[in-house]
Amino acid sequence: MVYKNLPNDPNDHACCAAQMFLNEGDGVVFRGANGPWKTGDYEYHLGRDAAKKLLSLVLETYADNHDGPPKELFIHGQTYFNDEEWKAFEDAAPKETNVVGVRIRQTGGETKLFRDGDYPVLRGTAVMLDDRNAYLWTTGYVPQLDTYIGPETPNPLFITVLRSKGPMPELKSVLNDIMGLTKINYNSCDFNDGLPVTVRFEQMVGEVLTMGAAKGAEKQPFKFYI
Numbered sequence: 510m511v512y513k514n515l516p517n518d519p520n521d522h523a524c525c526a527a528q529m530f531l532n533e534g535d536g537v538v539f540r541g542a543n544g545p546w547k548t549g550d551y552e553y554h555l556g557r558d559a560a561k562k563l564l565s566l567v568l569e570t571y572a573d574n575h576d577g578p579p580k581e582l583f584i585h586g587q588t589y590f591n592d593e594e595w596k597a598f599e600d601a602a603p604k605e606t607n608v609v610g611v612r613i614r615q616t617g618g619e620t621k622l623f624r625d626g627d628y629p630v631l632r633g634t635a636v637m638l639d640d641r642n643a644y645l646w647t648t649g650y651v652p653q654l655d656t657y658i659g660p661e662t663p664n665p666l667f668i669t670v671l672r673s674k675g676p677m678p679e680l681k682s683v684l685n686d687i688m689g690l691t692k693i694n695y696n697s698c699d700f701n702d703g704l705p706v707t708v709r710f711e712q713m714v715g716e717v718l719t720m721g722a723a724k725g726a727e728k729q730p731f732k733f734y735i
Contacts, residue, residue: 510586511708512546512553523547525555529567530690530707537570539563552588560597568602578606581678583686585611585707589671599674607675611683613708614667620644621662628657634665635684640677641670645684647691648703666704 512523523546527539542559555563564582572578582602584590590598590610602608622630622644632649644665650657657663670683690705702709 557597560594561601564601609673610671612669
């Protein structure tokens with residue numbers, strides 16, 4: 510999920526965008542409701558009805574194509590989920606679907622990790638602070654290429670498994686998934702991206718969805734944005 514402020518909006522409203530990424534690489538872009546979702550300088554939260562409607566649309570689309578609901582649904586965002594919107598997510602999901610909220614935040618250099626040699630830390634290095642929080646270096650030295658693709662000492666992402674409707678997944682599994690998602694690049698031939706596609710592609714799609722021509726596009730396949 511990502512939020513984008515609507516340009517020149519007198520009420521300072523924002524658009525919420527979401528995407529459904531599947532194992533087979535296909536997916537759908539969803540446009541959530543516009544509204545007063547901005548609650549702070551860098552915090553956005555959906556209202557209860559809007560949150561329930563958005564997740565219901567995602568799950569209905571999945572069920573239409575797979576003859577049933579998913580076993581797990583991971584929601585990636587750059588903000589935390591408050592009690593109201595998380596309760597709406599839980600209510601929207603059927604009993605057999607575990608919903609997990611994960612926050613992925615970029616860091617600005619406050620945390621660095623150094624190693625001996627000519628190259629920086631290996632890409633994929635993780636420092637797990639506890640069972641829910643970790644630093645993850647999604648850029649760094651790549652042994653297969655014998656080089657580091659970057660201009661300076663890389664900064665990690667800060668990953669937090671915020672909430673789970675059912676059993677909390679292992680943090681290592683969450684980190685492995687995020688690493689895999691950094692290798693999916695649309696409109697790019699990069700070896701890897703510092704951000705998983707769930708965040709990077711979502712940011713670009715959010716820019717499109719705030720344009721007037723995108724109004725009314727409740728859900729569309731990826732091909733409309735690539």
